[in-house]
Amino acid sequence: MSRLAEFRKLEQQLAAQLAELESMKSDSGLKKEMEFESKLRALLGEYGYSLKNVINLLDPLAGRRAPAAQSQSSTRKPRQVKVYKNPNSGEVVETKGGNHKTLKEWKAKYGADTVESWLTK
Incomplete structure (x- = not known):
């Protein structure tokens, strides 16, 4: 592929991504999520809490649970020599x-x- 063809292909991909970004900016659901996140972060900052503190408050056992992937791998029997x-x-x-x-x-x-x-x- 020539450099010019590669350049044009990348240019088209960039234009498509920019168009997708513009359509997402006008999405009301995304706007609500962004507003929620900014308010949540402001509230966390106001009270001096981190996301880990909030998770521990809401679900104290969350940090002690084994992830699902690890629990499944421990049930697999070891390979035989x-x-x-x-x-x-x-x-x-x-x-x-x-x-x-x-x-x-x-x-x-x-x-x-x-x-x-x-x-x-």
């Missing part, structure tokens, strides 16, 4: 996943099915 032994060289590879360098080399050289037949555990 797999042991592959190359019958040609006698070399042994222990891995929990398939992203092992030597294992990848073996699969490229001998084929995945052959290497999987070398699985001992």
Whole structure:
């Protein structure tokens, strides 16, 4: 793509974003949200509170709860160690996943099915 074509493409994207920004500025819902935020921040400043203070007031257990993503990952069972032994060289590879360098080399050289037949555990 030529520099001129790239420039024109970026110029069009900018014009589209500016048009979207102008349409958002006239949105009454957005205006109400912005007004609410500014009043809330002014009120917080007036009383010397931060957003964390307000959250702790409204929901004292919020900071002590584990995030949903962490609680799900802790329920996943750990991967089992797999042991592959190359019958040609006698070399042994222990891995929990398939992203092992030597294992990848073996699969490229001998084929995945052959290497999987070398699985001992």
